[in-house]
Amino acid sequence: MGRDTLSDLLGAVRLRGAVFYYVSCWRDWATEAPPAREIAAAVMPGADQVMAFHMVARGSAWAAVSGDAPLRLAAGDIVVLPHGDAHVMSSAPGLAAERQQPEWVFANRDAPRPMPISFRDGIGVPTPDAPSEDADAVLVCGFLGCDLRPFNPLVTTLPRLLHLPAARAGGWMANVIDQAARESAERRAGGDAVLERLAEMMFVDTVRRYLEDLPADARGWLAGLRDRHVGRALALLHGTPAHAWTIDELGRQAGLSRSALHERFVQFLGQPPMHYLARWRIQLGSRLLRETRHTVAAIALEVGYESEAAFSRMFKRLVGVPPAAWRRQAQPVVPPTASATTASVSSGAHSSMKR
Template sequence: MSQLDPLSDVLRSVRLRGSVFFHVNCRDQWAAYAPAAKDLAPAVMPGAEHVIEYHLFVKGEGWVAVEGEAPLKVRAGDIVMLAHGDAHVVSSAPGVPPAPSDDPEWLFKVRNDPKPIPVTYRGGMFEQGLLPDGDASTELVCGFIACDLNPFNPLIAALPRMLHLPAEGVGAWVAPMLVHAAAESSGQRAGAEALLQRVSEMVFVDGARRYLDSLPAETRGWLGALRDRQVGRAISLMHEKPGSPWTLEDLGHRIGLSRSALHDRFVAMTGLAPMQYLANWRMQCGARLLREGRASVASVALEVGYDSEAAFSRAFKRATGMPPAAWRRAQMQPQPAVHQA
């Protein structure tokens, strides 16, 4: 089994939902402030547990800055992902003050408009609409990706705050596809919104894969662990059969490490003991089964490795704060209404 399968497992499990939201024109001196994604979520991704913002520079260049980190220079064809949902500034140069919005509620007012929504930044000003063809020195496509954090999503914490995906890197086919999808949507063609959503999700998947491929040997964290021959194999085994009665001895025997050596190496790489990782992943698998199917709680418990419904329910409540049946009902509720301006 490939060691990339746990990444696919997590990506399937955390319900990626994408949206390309803005087509941005810029010229002269310009800067745009993006609030923390959790503050934007009610308008762009209602009900999302976690929101990631990304920017594709279609034309020109600029800078992306997050507080506490060095500004990042970005060129045409590059994508920058804010995996942790940090507030940030996108600008023509570091230190340019962001343009104020005349109406702080404008995003809520346009949230149902056809996507991508056209906006312009120029000369320290913000306005809705695009510049005439050829007048923009910089063009961006900006979108959002929502995913679940709970019960267990090891991927988000393993990504950097700013994930830079250069145009010339492996997987550079995604950026042109995103531009094409945005253009299709602007033309109001049938199915354009669904296309934008899927390509937006592909941006995140491609970014995670490219980041994994770029990591140096012995990198720690969950993604680094996937590349470790022994720890990655142990993770793959647990993902392949989360309901099996795994023990440290079983896993160690399968990958050629003693019980203590596996425990120590696993903790050093991931920050979790192997059995704690397994318990967390079982909760995520259980959550997916509860949400997507009609199986009884008892059946779900057995499928993810628990001998009794009661034991699974106790573990699930510790992980999510709710018993499985109540959690399932909550997932079936309509998404909360977005803020009305």
């Protein structure tokens, strides 16, 4: 087994999910979701990037993003909007849709989740109880958040709409959707935590299936991950980011000459290996600044810099502010205790400190 570089990245950019709505629909219905950036502060506070998702638990639906052809979704299908585009969900393509107002989302931000909603003949209203079993379609809908800053090479390579058909997802994803529907309806203790983990699992599997289906001439981070040599180089950089890498050593271990690796890396990722490493180290450092009380000097050493000054120069160059200013601006996601300090370090950076 090689290194799970995708999991490394998703961990470093703080992927997190939540299920917000359990939607029952009857007859003809259509609703337009606003751009995720307009409601991000309500649904995913502190996230740089907010992505909407919809899981079809029963019946069928259509998903449409402006400028693209509508996509039919069957029971068990999943659709993710990685860039948070405004989009329409409906019972048929071309129906006039009422736009969900950001003000409504903010007004209901503290309502118990997931909120049951019923759409009857195009009119959507919150319902006090779980929707009826006789609905024509049932959707489980929510949001995923992650960091874009300082460095997230994955999101920019994803399409506007990710579709995971039930047939491609396998039986376990159907069970995930069923479990999400049950948790939404039953509201048992711990249900929010279960739904959050289910949403994250759904996204990871959707990205994995997308990776498997990439065409041979694809470019971007995922395509590079799939490439034999670039994928090996990425695994090495993620595995031991604090190592004093040179392009020569990385090329030898990846099975290419330094010039060939440079060319191949740029071909897939649009930047040389050492530039990628610098950005990856800064991403790891930014997480440590946010989640721990380590000194800037200690973090610099932990992610591969010989001095605090060198780390601070690169951090300001790539992020725009010095590490101390970033720390003041960042919102901690865990209490900065000793245990959190240990747990927050990425496996690659942590293991490299042991060497």
